[in-house]
Amino acid sequence: MVGIIPRFNKKLVSRIKELREKQKISQQELAKSVGVSRQTIYYLERGMSNPSLTLSLDISKILNKPIEEIFYYEPFVVEFLGNKTVDEMDEIADVTGVNLEKLLNLRKIDDNQLSTMYTEEELKKIAEALGVKFHILFIKDEG
Amino acid sequence: MKNKEMAYEHFIHKDFRRKIILKVNAILIPIFALLTLFFVELSYGEHVPTGRGPPGPSPIEEIVGVPELLFWLLLLVVVIPYLVIMIILGVSLTIYIRNFSFEVLENNLVIHHGVITKTKATIPFIQIQNINVVSGIFDRLFKLYTVKIETAARSRSGSSPSLIKFNPEGHIPGLKEPNIIEDKINEMMKKLSHVPSELEDKLFKPEELAFDNFISYILSKMREGKELKTNIKELREKMNISSMQLAEKVGVPIQTIKYLEEGSYNPSLSLAYKIANVLNCKVEDLFQLA
Numbered sequence: 001m002v003g004i005i006p007r008f009n010k011k012l013v014s015r016i017k018e019l020r021e022k023q024k025i026s027q028q029e030l031a032k033s034v035g036v037s038r039q040t041i042y043y044l045e046r047g048m049s050n051p052s053l054t055l056s057l058d059i060s061k062i063l064n065k066p067i068e069e070i071f072y073y074e075p076f077v078v079e080f081l082g083n084k085t086v087d088e089m090d091e092i093a094d095v096t097g098v099n100l101e102k103l104l105n106l107r108k109i110d111d112n113q114l115s116t117m118y119t120e121e122e123l124k125k126i127a128e129a130l131g132v133k134f135h136i137l138f139i140k141d142e143g
Numbered sequence: 144m145k146n147k148e149m150a151y152e153h154f155i156h157k158d159f160r161r162k163i164i165l166k167v168n169a170i171l172i173p174i175f176a177l178l179t180l181f182f183v184e185l186s187y188g189e190h191v192p193t194g195r196g197p198p199g200p201s202p203i204e205e206i207v208g209v210p211e212l213l214f215w216l217l218l219l220v221v222v223i224p225y226l227v228i229m230i231i232l233g234v235s236l237t238i239y240i241r242n243f244s245f246e247v248l249e250n251n252l253v254i255h256h257g258v259i260t261k262t263k264a265t266i267p268f269i270q271i272q273n274i275n276v277v278s279g280i281f282d283r284l285f286k287l288y289t290v291k292i293e294t295a296a297r298s299r300s301g302s303s304p305s306l307i308k309f310n311p312e313g314h315i316p317g318l319k320e321p322n323i324i325e326d327k328i329n330e331m332m333k334k335l336s337h338v339p340s341e342l343e344d345k346l347f348k349p350e351e352l353a354f355d356n357f358i359s360y361i362l363s364k365m366r367e368g369k370e371l372k373t374n375i376k377e378l379r380e381k382m383n384i385s386s387m388q389l390a391e392k393v394g395v396p397i398q399t400i401k402y403l404e405e406g407s408y409n410p411s412l413s414l415a416y417k418i419a420n421v422l423n424c425k426v427e428d429l430f431q432l433a
Contacts, residue, residue: 012412012413050411050412050413051411052412053409053410053411053412053415053426054371054432056426057427057430057431060427066425067412067425067426067427068425073416
């Protein structure tokens, strides 16, 4: 069976800031409770560093979310689609013939769903519309 | 009393007006002289007897007995505009000098200026990058100096550089003794050289952050290395993967996997993700804080 999985960006995306602000915890408070300096938290929020596992676990404990929801790698497709406006998405839907809802769903796709929900043709057209080569966005997994 | 000492106030010197008038005249007079010459040439043409030199500074003398047209032309195009420009310049300069004042306060340099629209410019000392003292040719005739204050915000946000040139934020012209204000600003800047806490984030350089992060990473490794519990070994054996194979798949030396299984090594998050991916489970299933 030929499956297609998305290619991931190497850089960690961090949702610390968003989650922290939702719970009204300041950078300083979070830093203190996990025992690091505030700069480290700042650095993590920017996704500029790869934290140690224990630090990540501490943060996940305090923010009360599983690690996977705080730090994750973003597929390149999501990164490319993420900053598109509704109008631009509409345009891509028009060009590729993929319906808009399906396109919007691609933003929060799970790697296992990709090949069941989208055909290779569709993904190729989307990549083309985004101006990127197919093999940069996706990996064809044979076997 | 201390406040009075802090709030230092100053104005521009009256010579500034003379300097600007001289400067404008230096540009205008050649232009108007050329215009006069042009008109005289135009109306006399070949009628001008040879040997007559170009008109002197007083065009009236030249046009004695000349058709009325030339007289009115010169009056309308040369004399009246010149007078109007000079009057407007003189009046606006007087108002400008009267309105211009600046003071060195505790945290800011405040400059009041404007002829019709009055502006109060506040420049925080922490934003000042450097102070330039400029003295041009005309400035030197009157022993005047212009103090130009460059701010960080200006130079960075300047989308159109020409606009900055014509309308500089911290621009104090016509000073007899620029050193007083320069010293005063430098003194205040020194006092404020410590960084306020809310600006810390913006001013920290990435290298410093990286170093800080590196240190705290090492500290956290030393501190927390033994608190980590892991069941990599069980999961790995369940999936029939040797530690050598696992090491190969995640791209680390086999020793690292051994340390990890002993629980004496605190991996980076990305390594933990890689291992979880290979063993097809979640990070939290693999590692727990003791």
